Amino acid sequence: MSNSLKYRGALVLFCLVLALFSLAPTLMRDSLPQWWLDSVDPIHLGLDLQGGMHLVLGVDVDKAVESRIDTIIDQTETQLREKDIIFKRLERRQGDRLVVLVYDEEEGAKVDVLMTETFPSLEAETFPGTGGYIEKHYRLSDNEIANVKDYAVRQALETMRNRVDQFGVSEPTLQRQSGNRILIQLPGVEDPDRAISLLGKTARLEFKMVAEQANVQDAIAGKLPPGTQLLYERNVNPSTGVVTETPLVVNTKTVLTGDLLSDANVRIDTRFNEPYVSIDFNAVGAKRFDQLTAANVGKRMAIVLDNTIYSAPVIRERISGGSAQISGSFTSQDATDLAIVLRAGSLPAPVKILENRTVGPSLGQDSIDKGIKSILVGGLLVVIAMIVYYQISGVVAVVALSLNLLFISAILSMFGATLTLPGLAGIVLTVGMAVDANVLIFERIREELRLGKAPKLALASGYGKAFLTIIDANMTTLLAALVLFQFGTGPVKGFAVTLSIGIVASLFTAIFVSRVIFDFFLHGRNVKRLSI
Amino acid sequence: MQLIKPDTNIDFVGKRKLALIFSAILILVGLTSLVVKGGPDYGIDFVGGTLVQVQFSNPTDAAEVKKALAGLDLGSPVVQHFGDGQSEFLIRVEKTSAELKGFSSHILAALEQTYQKGNVDVRRVEMVGPQVGKDLRSKGLQAILYAMLGILVYVSWRFEFRFAVGAIIALAHDVLITLGMFSIFGKEIDLPIIAAFLAIIGYSLNDTIIVYDRIRENLGKHHKESFSFVVNRSVNETLSRTLLTSGTTLLVVLALFVLGGGVIHNFAFAMLIGVMVGTYSSIFVASPLLIYWEERKTAKAK
Numbered sequence: 107m108s109n110s111l112k113y114r115g116a117l118v119l120f121c122l123v124l125a126l127f128s129l130a131p132t133l134m135r136d137s138l139p140q141w142w143l144d145s146v147d148p149i150h151l152g153l154d155l156q157g158g159m160h161l162v163l164g165v166d167v168d169k170a171v172e173s174r175i176d177t178i179i180d181q182t183e184t185q186l187r188e189k190d191i192i193f194k195r196l197e198r199r200q201g202d203r204l205v206v207l208v209y210d211e212e213e214g215a216k217v218d219v220l221m222t223e224t225f226p227s228l229e230a231e232t233f234p235g236t237g238g239y240i241e242k243h244y245r246l247s248d249n250e251i252a253n254v255k256d257y258a259v260r261q262a263l264e265t266m267r268n269r270v271d272q273f274g275v276s277e278p279t280l281q282r283q284s285g286n287r288i289l290i291q292l293p294g295v296e297d298p299d300r301a302i303s304l305l306g307k308t309a310r311l312e313f314k315m316v317a318e319q320a321n322v323q324d325a326i327a328g329k330l331p332p333g334t335q336l337l338y339e340r341n342v343n344p345s346t347g348v349v350t351e352t353p354l355v356v357n358t359k360t361v362l363t364g365d366l367l368s369d370a371n372v373r374i375d376t377r378f379n380e381p382y383v384s385i386d387f388n389a390v391g392a393k394r395f396d397q398l399t400a401a402n403v404g405k406r407m408a409i410v411l412d413n414t415i416y417s418a419p420v421i422r423e424r425i426s427g428g429s430a431q432i433s434g435s436f437t438s439q440d441a442t443d444l445a446i447v448l449r450a451g452s453l454p455a456p457v458k459i460l461e462n463r464t465v466g467p468s469l470g471q472d473s474i475d476k477g478i479k480s481i482l483v484g485g486l487l488v489v490i491a492m493i494v495y496y497q498i499s500g501v502v503a504v505v506a507l508s509l510n511l512l513f514i515s516a517i518l519s520m521f522g523a524t525l526t527l528p529g530l531a532g533i534v535l536t537v538g539m540a541v542d543a544n545v546l547i548f549e550r551i552r553e554e555l556r557l558g559k560a561p562k563l564a565l566a567s568g569y570g571k572a573f574l575t576i577i578d579a580n581m582t583t584l585l586a587a588l589v590l591f592q593f594g595t596g597p598v599k600g601f602a603v604t605l606s607i608g609i610v611a612s613l614f615t616a617i618f619v620s621r622v623i624f625d626f627f628l629h630g631r632n633v634k635r636l637s638i
Numbered sequence: 639m640q641l642i643k644p645d646t647n648i649d650f651v652g653k654r655k656l657a658l659i660f661s662a663i664l665i666l667v668g669l670t671s672l673v674v675k676g677g678p679d680y681g682i683d684f685v686g687g688t689l690v691q692v693q694f695s696n697p698t699d700a701a702e703v704k705k706a707l708a709g710l711d712l713g714s715p716v717v718q719h720f721g722d723g724q725s726e727f728l729i730r731v732e733k734t735s736a737e738l739k740g741f742s743s744h745i746l747a748a749l750e751q752t753y754q755k756g757n758v759d760v761r762r763v764e765m766v767g768p769q770v771g772k773d774l775r776s777k778g779l780q781a782i783l784y785a786m787l788g789i790l791v792y793v794s795w796r797f798e799f800r801f802a803v804g805a806i807i808a809l810a811h812d813v814l815i816t817l818g819m820f821s822i823f824g825k826e827i828d829l830p831i832i833a834a835f836l837a838i839i840g841y842s843l844n845d846t847i848i849v850y851d852r853i854r855e856n857l858g859k860h861h862k863e864s865f866s867f868v869v870n871r872s873v874n875e876t877l878s879r880t881l882l883t884s885g886t887t888l889l890v891v892l893a894l895f896v897l898g899g900g901v902i903h904n905f906a907f908a909m910l911i912g913v914m915v916g917t918y919s920s921i922f923v924a925s926p927l928l929i930y931w932e933e934r935k936t937a938k939a940k
Binding site for chain 1 (some may be wrong): 893
């Protein structure tokens with residue numbers, strides 16, 4: 107046997123062993139030693155095959171910019187008062203700027219000095235306002251806006267990751283996508299609606315004082331005293347499950363927020379056997395809560411989550427321990443989920459569900475079964491066609507094709523690529539197209555034989571002449587597959603992956619492996635006729 | 639075994655006018671259907687909306703399902719029978735569940751009222767917001783355009799520019815006809831179909847290049863023969879391979895079409911049409927185009 111053949115044969119054997127090694131965890135997971143399972147993963151199944159949830163959430167980053175402005179307004183107002191600067195009003199305009207209305211140039215200049223000192227990133231503009239005021243505009247720079255937006259998305263991603271971790275999903279994927287989008291994949295989720303409500307909740311917890319002096323009926327009619335807002339208190343009747351909403355007027359100013367929480371847990375109220383959420387403040391929060399309750403004994407404080415009041419208890423005494431409770435006629439799952447979102451932190455801005463694809467496990471299994479059945483039936487038909495048409499050479503092509511399937515699966519598991527339903531279709535397609543290279547070679551060999559060449563010579567020149575043709579033809583399909591990979595999302599990407607791997611693997615098996623098989627059987631023999 | 643005898647010499651090139659008319663009719667019929675229906679029938683991937691796949695334990699029909707949903711404020715839901723048997727349906731709604739909270743559980747509850755609890759299974763929910771739909775549509779178009787551009791460059795580099803143009807026109811021909819067929823058969827275009835289109839592009843090109851490669855080779859061999867003779871000879875020489883490869887590919891695509899299940903059905907349909915049209919076009923469209931190009935060039939030279 108020539109050295110070249112030995113080396114080539116060894117290479118093929120090596121690939122075969124490697125492929126079997128990496129496929130073993132997929133095929134016979136239970137009977138393998140642990141070190142084996144540690145070194146290679148079984149093939150990952152896409153959500154469309156194993157069932158699960160694919161979500162794309164959009165973070166409303168403009169809201170994040172607005173709330174940044176609102177924070178600046180709060181801080182500025184305090185400072186203006188501390189420095190005794192006379193101003194008429196502070197307000198947010200067009201989402202990205204704050205406006206200070208002052209009466210004259212002198213006060214305006216003072217505001218300018220203060221603002222440049224405290225917020226160097228703001229860009230100032232002055233307009234003569236109507237009615238004798240001067241409008242001092244401060245706008246976030248484009249750079250700063252981009253930062254705020256970017257930070258909002260990153261923080262939202264972080265918060266979602268916390269929530270998902272506590273929700274208990276195995277192997278979740280959370281990724282930031284272009285712009286303000288976040289991709290979340292939750293394999294095997296059993297209650298999709300609950301997952302959505304957990305992830306989509308902003309969970310902005312605020313404490314606001316109830317405006318006792320305001321008339322609720324006037325407020326509903328649209329007449330609100332300045333600095334107050336109308337919110338609704340949510341009540342669930344525990345026996346009927348009917349939700350009622352009671353209007354309540356509260357001060358717009360938030361006295362304390364959930365950012366200062368250190369923990370949240372579900373507890374059961376022993377008297378009514380009802381679950382509630384107990385919250386603990388961190389050091390800063392505890393101190394503020396202490397001051398706040400001390401100053402407002404006898405008044406009502408509303409606990410607001412995402413603009414809905416959960417409860418509005420009367421402060422009976424000063425609370426120093428740094429803990430409080432949110433009760434609001436919860437079911438135990440509601441309470442658990444609320445504790446999760448409070449622990450994980452609030453989202454910096456509201457999110458919207460832009461895309462949701464959920465596949466139940468039964469459909470996934472169905473798709474796997476049907477996909478494998480089509481591969482088997484399609485493959486069998488191709489095997490028959492090849493053997494009938496090319497006889498023994500056809501058998502060689504079939505061996506190459508089987509190795510091809512083996513290699514594709516092995517490469518999928520080695521690279522941790524994900525197999526999706528379109529991916530299975532890609533494999534089926536590869537089966538059909540993979541024999542093409544062998545067909546090209548065999549047709550060439552037939553032509554050479556007709557020219558009167560000896561079998562071995564015809565074989566060599568058949569392979570030689572077909573080689574470039576095969577490369578040219580497959581490069582273009584590979585090109586299309588790569589473009590698809592770039593563009594594709596989820597399942598479609600799976601198609602691009604298997605198609606690309608399939609093309610490369612089929613080049614190897616159809617050109618290289620089949621040649622080794624021929625050479626192995628022909629070497630040292632003087633063959634008169636080739637079964638082709 | 640041989641399907642095509644080695645000395646076969648079918649006059650493909652001579653029938654190119656006929657082929658031109660045939661292609662024109664196919665494309666026109668498809669385009670007419672597209673125009674009449676006001677553009678391609680996009681699935682929710684590209685226009686946004688919500689899709690729910692439900693399975694009942696007992697056979698029922700679409701009208702019945704629709705009636706069960708009448709109590710819900712769903713806009714105008716489309717209920718479609720899905721897969722084989724009479725127990726699986728797709729419910730499609732234009733609204734997205736961002737507006738309809740707990741969408742699938744509402745649908746499940748409404749259906750369970752009519753069909754009893756435990757007899758209904760929500761197997762799949764897909765919700766695509768309008769913005770995402772728009773993005774996916776433009777990305778899909780871009781993907782097809784970039785793929786074609788890449789092919790143009792590659793074929794120009796490996797062959798000649800005229801070959802590249804011929805190949806691209808043949809591809810556009812294949813995609814147009816497949817698109818037309820989708821419209822005629824009232825099938826929706828969604829993400830996997832874009833994948834199918836790209837696969838068709840890859841496959842059809844594969845076929846075309848094999849023939850072109852032979853034309854290139856034969857042009858070097860037969861200086862004295864006319865260009866159209868060389869083209870016809872090349873098509874004949876590669877005919878056996880063309881038919882065999884198309885045959886095996888068709889076999890597997892057919893297996894996918896029949897056995898692959900509902901989710902992959904339209905994908906397989908696209909591939910089925912694409913493989914047939916792609917094979918036809920590499921023989922009757924891509925190669926004759928080279929001759930037209932050549933004739934125009936000689937006409938100009940005179």
